[in-house]
Amino acid sequence: MAAKVEYKNGILPSSEWKQELTRKAYGEMLVELGHQNPNVVVLDADLAMSTFTKFFREEFPERFIECGIAEQDMMNTAAGLSTWGLIPFLSSYAIFLSGRAWDQARNTVDYSNLNVKIAAAHGGISVGQDGCSHQGMEDLGNMLSLVNMTVLVPADYWETRRMMAWIPEHQGPLYFRLGREKVPMVTTEETPFIPGKAVEAVGGSDGTFIACGMMLSRAVQAAELLAEEGIFSRVLNMPMLKPIDEEAIARASEETGAIVTMEEHSVYGGLGSVVARVVVQGERAVPMRVVAIPDIYLESAGPEELLEIAGLTPENAAAKMKAALAQRG
Amino acid sequence: MPTLNLTEEELAETARLIRHDVLVMCNTARSGHPGGPLSATDYLAALWMNYLDCEPKNPLWEERDRFMLSNGHCSALNYALMAHRGYFSRGYLLTFRTLGTRLQGHPSKVKLPGIEVSSGSLGQGLSVAHGMALGARMRGKPQCTVFCNCGDGELQEGNIWEAIMHAGHRKTDNLVTAVDFNNAQIDGYVENVKGIEPLAEKFEAFRWRVLTADGHDMGDVVRAWEQALDGTPKRGKPCGKPSVILFRTVMMKGTGEFENEPGWHGRPPKDDELMKMLTTLGFDYGSVEEARASLGEPVYDGYVPEEER
Numbered sequence: 001m002a003a004k005v006e007y008k009n010g011i012l013p014s015s016e017w018k019q020e021l022t023r024k025a026y027g028e029m030l031v032e033l034g035h036q037n038p039n040v041v042v043l044d045a046d047l048a049m050s051t052f053t054k055f056f057r058e059e060f061p062e063r064f065i066e067c068g069i070a071e072q073d074m075m076n077t078a079a080g081l082s083t084w085g086l087i088p089f090l091s092s093y094a095i096f097l098s099g100r101a102w103d104q105a106r107n108t109v110d111y112s113n114l115n116v117k118i119a120a121a122h123g124g125i126s127v128g129q130d131g132c133s134h135q136g137m138e139d140l141g142n143m144l145s146l147v148n149m150t151v152l153v154p155a156d157y158w159e160t161r162r163m164m165a166w167i168p169e170h171q172g173p174l175y176f177r178l179g180r181e182k183v184p185m186v187t188t189e190e191t192p193f194i195p196g197k198a199v200e201a202v203g204g205s206d207g208t209f210i211a212c213g214m215m216l217s218r219a220v221q222a223a224e225l226l227a228e229e230g231i232f233s234r235v236l237n238m239p240m241l242k243p244i245d246e247e248a249i250a251r252a253s254e255e256t257g258a259i260v261t262m263e264e265h266s267v268y269g270g271l272g273s274v275v276a277r278v279v280v281q282g283e284r285a286v287p288m289r290v291v292a293i294p295d296i297y298l299e300s301a302g303p304e305e306l307l308e309i310a311g312l313t314p315e316n317a318a319a320k321m322k323a324a325l326a327q328r329g
Numbered sequence: 330m331p332t333l334n335l336t337e338e339e340l341a342e343t344a345r346l347i348r349h350d351v352l353v354m355c356n357t358a359r360s361g362h363p364g365g366p367l368s369a370t371d372y373l374a375a376l377w378m379n380y381l382d383c384e385p386k387n388p389l390w391e392e393r394d395r396f397m398l399s400n401g402h403c404s405a406l407n408y409a410l411m412a413h414r415g416y417f418s419r420g421y422l423l424t425f426r427t428l429g430t431r432l433q434g435h436p437s438k439v440k441l442p443g444i445e446v447s448s449g450s451l452g453q454g455l456s457v458a459h460g461m462a463l464g465a466r467m468r469g470k471p472q473c474t475v476f477c478n479c480g481d482g483e484l485q486e487g488n489i490w491e492a493i494m495h496a497g498h499r500k501t502d503n504l505v506t507a508v509d510f511n512n513a514q515i516d517g518y519v520e521n522v523k524g525i526e527p528l529a530e531k532f533e534a535f536r537w538r539v540l541t542a543d544g545h546d547m548g549d550v551v552r553a554w555e556q557a558l559d560g561t562p563k564r565g566k567p568c569g570k571p572s573v574i575l576f577r578t579v580m581m582k583g584t585g586e587f588e589n590e591p592g593w594h595g596r597p598p599k600d601d602e603l604m605k606m607l608t609t610l611g612f613d614y615g616s617v618e619e620a621r622a623s624l625g626e627p628v629y630d631g632y633v634p635e636e637e638r
Contacts, residue, residue, distance in 0.1 A: 041467065065463065068498075073456045073491035079446055080460020080475075083395075084468050104488070107450040108457060112438040114446070 005227045006203035007220075010190030011235075014221050017184035020157035022214075023121045026178055027052025029164035030089060034060045037168050041081055043067055043090040045074045051091035051121045051178075071096045075104035075116075082114045087168055093127075094120035094136030094177055102142055109173050110146040116173050118143075123153070123177035124213070124264035125293060125310060126303035136177075137293050141269020143175040144242050151242040152176035153263075153271075155216035156185045159239060162193035170195070179264075181303050183214035187237070195240060198248035202235035207258035207321050207328070209235045210249065212271050215262040215291070221314035222262075226321060233321055241271055249278045258324035259288040262317055264307075267292040287327035289320035333378045333414070337547045343413055344374040344547075345610055348583050350409040350422055352606050353620050355597035358426035361434070364593035365480055366406030368511040368578035372542070372550045376476060376507070377410040380554050385415035388443035388632050394473055394563075395445050395461045399454025399489075400480035400509070401435035402595065407444075408432050416443050417631030419624045431629060442632045452486025455479060455506060459496045459571075462504040471562035477506045482514030484525045490535075496571040497536030504571040505557045509544070513580040513591040532573050544576030585609040 007013060033040045034056055041063045048054040048066070057064040065081075067074035071092050078088035090097075097120045098105070109116045125135045143151050150170060154160040160178065167174060192199060201216065202209075202223045211219035219235045226233050234256050236248060253259060259279055263271040272290030279288050293310045307313065335343065347370050355361035377396075384390040398407045405425060412419045424430040431441040435449030445461065448454045458477035465473040483489060496504055508528070512519045519525060529539045538560055542553035553574045560568030581588045584606040587598075598606055600617045607620055614620045 063467070067495060070491040070495065072453075072488040073459075073495055076453050076456030076488070076492070077460035077463065077495065080457040080462070081464045081467070083445055083461055084464035086464055086467065103450050104453055104456075108446060108448075108453050112447045 004232070005224055008200050008203050009192060010188040011186055011201040011220065012188060014217070014224060017186060017217065019182035020185055021182050022154055022157055022160045022178040023052050025157045025160035026119055026164060027055040029161055030056040031059050033164065033168055034063065037087065039085060039087045040168065041065065041086050041088050043074050043078050043088055045069055045071050045092045047092055047121070051119065053091050071101040072104050075101040076108050078116045079108045079112065079114050082116050087115055087117065089117045089119055091119045091121060093134060094123040094139040095134060098136065098139035098142040106146055110148050113148045113172055115171055117167055118173070118175045119178065120175065121178045122180040124179060125298050125306045126214070126264060127180045128303040128306060129300050131300040132297045135298055137266045138269065139177060140241060140265045140271070141273070144269065144274065146173070148173050149242065150174040150240070152240050153213040154178070154239055155213060155237055156183055156187055158185055158187045158189060158191065159193060163239065166193065166195060177213065179214055184217040186217045186220055193239060196243055196245060198236040198238050198245040200234065201237045202233070204232035204234040205256050206231045207233045207260065207325050208252035208256045209233055209260050209262055209317065209321065210238050210252065210271065210275055211235065211262040212238045212241060213264055215264055215312065218312065218314045218317060219262050222317035222321065225314055225318045231322070231325070238271065241274055244274050244278070246278045249275055250282050253279055253282050253284065253286045257286050257328045258321065259286060260291060260317055260321045260324055262291040262312070264312060265292055267294055287324040289324050291317045291320055331384065332380060332382065335378050337551060340375050340378060341547050343378055344371045345583070347374055347406070347409045347413055348610055349607060349612055350412070350419060350624065351405045352598055352603055353624065354405045354409070354422050354425040356600065356603040356617065357423055357621055359597055360426055361405050361597050362402040362595045363405065363598065364513065364580040365400060365403040365509060365511070367581045367583060368544065369403060369406055369478060369509040370582070371547060372507060372544045372576050373406060373410055373478065375547065375550045375554055377414050380558065381476065383414070386632055388416065392470065392473060395458070395475040397445055397454045397458040397461070397475065397477045398436055398448055399458070399477055400451060400483050401448030401454070404432070404434065404436050407436055411443055417629055418626070420626040421629045423621060423624055423627040442634055451483045452488040455489055455492035458506070459492050459501060459504055462501045463499065465503055471503045471567070473503065474558070474561050474563050475504050477504070479506060479508050481508055481510045481512065481519050481525060482522070484508070485523050493532065493535045493537065500569045501571045502560060502567045502569055503562050505561065506571065506573045508573060508575050509578055510575050511578040511580040513589070513594065515591065515594045517591050528575060536570060538568055538570040538572045540572065540574045542574055542576055544578035545582055583610050
């Protein structure tokens with residue numbers, strides 16, 4: 001039955017997925033960019049092993065600035081560097097960059113519209129055993145509210161590489177979120193990354209899943225589950241949350257009649273909130289559901305256990321789609 | 330490398346005019362922060378007129394020195410310094426804090442060419458200045474000196490100490506910081522609110538070169554700037570440490586009975602108070618309007634970024 005699923009744009013069926021780290025792609029691409037562009041500089045806050053900026057540090061020690069455990073100082077040091085036409089990439093965990101250093105990101109980097117690239121590792125709750133203090137589930141909302149900030153969430157290893165290849169061309173502040181765990185490589189080298197555009201991952205007309213980050217894999221799985229019941233939902237990968245592809249959302253509403261968003265982020269302020277704003281302002285508001293972390297703090301446990309507790313599963317998403325389709329009538 | 334090379338007497342006269350302008354600006358805007366600007370006027374006038382390498386009509390000149398006002402609420406002083414250095418007309422100062430002006434309540438990079446990076450949220454500017462100084466080094470231009478001004482109350486912010494630790498660690502000697510040590514902040518005297526002493530020892534412990542000066546004695550001010558610059562790559566004598574000058578100052582300096590009152594941190598002078606202050610500073614006006622008119626027409630004649638043309 002799964003053969004009926006219409007995979008598009010180089011997307012692989014779940015049976016063919018292998019696992020890899022998005023942060024590893026970040027570290028590898030920093031080195032490539034370092035060779036291509038002498039303006040690329042990298043900052044870290046005592047997490048160079050974890051964020052994989054260690055690769056860049058080894059290759060370009062004179063362009064690497066270790067800031068120690070001081071994320072606020074790192075954000076503003078990057079701001080100062082950017083005034084020289086340098087392109088600073090700074091790294092730490094999502095919870096610290098979007099939390100502790102938010103004032104620096106807002107008042108210094110974003111208000112001054114500086115060319116600072118913020119790479120946030122360990123986004124979401126799949127950080128797992130470290131527990132609540134390290135689970136970054138509010139970062140997207142915090143960053144989406146900044147006026148000049150471009151916000152990206154790559155789905156997997158390959159998409160991280162594609163985004164990284166583009167980022168030096170982008171002018172202005174930019175936040176992108178990486179994960180801790182290895183996640184399925186759903187996309188391939190054939191899958192396009194077009195800034196500001198959604199990518200259709202699976203074709204269909206029975207509602208649309210709109211997913212970002214590693215939830216793309218779960219959206220594809222949800223579509224596969226529904227296909228076994230003869231329900232053929234579209235899947236849109238939404239790697240750029242701001243500016244978001246409003247046209248693709250409007251078209252999905254119009255053509256498929258129901259929307260289910262999927263994100264590893266609080267139900268407040270992330271992808272679901274952004275998409276809902278577009279959907280309700282459309283010509284024809286359609287039923288919508290949001291698969292996101294409910295309004296709770298999680299705890300120490302395995303990543304899969306936490307994702308299950310939060311309802312970030314293909315099964316839950318499929319059930320939400322059925323409910324939305326029933327409401328559509 | 331054009332600076333104005335004013336004599337100490339000329340610097341003192343420029344500082345008197347800048348105090349005048351700051352007070353008129355805050356009075357006209359019916360808002361703003363006169364206290365800090367008047368304590369930092371003398372030493373920042375000396376920096377801006379005689380030491381800061383810049384091209385006022387070409388504020389993006391790459392070889393320029395950088396200035397970062399970390400205590401952004403002293404914006405009125407920053408703007409007055411720019412006007413007296415030739416960035417734009419003095420008259421334009423009258424638009425301070427009004428709709429459509431480039432002279433925002435706190436300095437804005439996106440509004441006013443010549444502001445390196447926006448500030449206003451306290452405790453951030455020193456990290457930014459340090460990043461600029463590191464950028465100068467990476468670009469092979471360590472002779473470009475980055476000057477940063479901090480308030481003393483601002484040193485209660487944690488981010489400041491992260492920056493102090495970082496610059497000391499990196500031996501960033503093209504970074505020169507001034508602290509406006511007027512011992513006053515919104516809720517009272519700094520020593521009572523949350524004391525920051527012993528400040529010189531703290532900076533030294535963080536591996537900085539520490540200088541002190543009387544921030545209102547122009548001879549002492551000039552000596553301090555000379556000594557600070559003598560440890561920088563600009564003078565060919567890098568000392569291997571960032572430098573800080575602790576300027577002992579008095580809030581609202583030059584206004585007689587209004588001096589050293591923390592309440593003036595963020596309160597503009599009313600008309601009668603302004604007239605008294607200006608008289609104490611040696612200006613003889615018949616009215617507030619006359620004082621305002623002395624600045625000239627409120628016209629921006631400074632650099633306009635390409636995207637706005």
